[in-house]
Amino acid sequence: MAKAVFYHAGCPVCVDAERTILGYLDRSKLNVEIVHLGADRNRIREAEQLGVQSVPALVIDDKVYHINYGASLQDVKNG
Amino acid sequence: MAKAVFYHAGCPVCVDAERTILGYLDRSKLNVEIVHLGADRNRIREAEQLGVQSVPALVIDDKVYHINYGASLQDVKNG
Numbered sequence: 001m002a003k004a005v006f007y008h009a010g011c012p013v014c015v016d017a018e019r020t021i022l023g024y025l026d027r028s029k030l031n032v033e034i035v036h037l038g039a040d041r042n043r044i045r046e047a048e049q050l051g052v053q054s055v056p057a058l059v060i061d062d063k064v065y066h067i068n069y070g071a072s073l074q075d076v077k078n079g
Numbered sequence: 080m081a082k083a084v085f086y087h088a089g090c091p092v093c094v095d096a097e098r099t100i101l102g103y104l105d106r107s108k109l110n111v112e113i114v115h116l117g118a119d120r121n122r123i124r125e126a127e128q129l130g131v132q133s134v135p136a137l138v139i140d141d142k143v144y145h146i147n148y149g150a151s152l153q154d155v156k157n158g
Binding site: 002004016017020021023024025026027029030058060061063064065066067068 | 081083095096099100102103104105106108109137139140142143144145146147
């Protein structure tokens with residue numbers, strides 16, 4: 001099964017994208033992990049290395065899809 | 080069933096998002112229409128009114144999710 005990681009930081013744009021987009025993903029095809037970078041700060045480097053520039057971002061098979069714009073990764077790092 | 084419209088313009092970023100994101104949407108929950116604004120130019124106004132600013136964009140229940148950045152709607156209008 002393909003793997004996706006949804007990186008977010010609890011921002012309103014993130015919460016909305018999580019509810020809507022993630023709610024419509026086919027979980028029989030895709031294993032989705034949700035990572036709150038504000039809480040799981042040790043995952044920030046991993047997100048950065050994958051190419052995540054802002055949150056919310058959905059990474060599927062190492063390809064990054066930025067969905068709208070909640071906050072920059074730099075803001076999350078500084079926060 | 081909820082309704083989604085994926086607006087694109089045939090750009091590489093659009094094609095990639097279509098293949099990946101749309102391929103993982105649960106079609107048993109979501110009816111997805113794909114609109115190529117370069118070909119279906121009479122849908123540009125509708126996209127604009129929904130708040131689409133760039134393509135690719137996925138609109139679910141009138142909420143716009145811009146996915147990465149392929150081209151601005153203005154570019155599509157001018158094209």
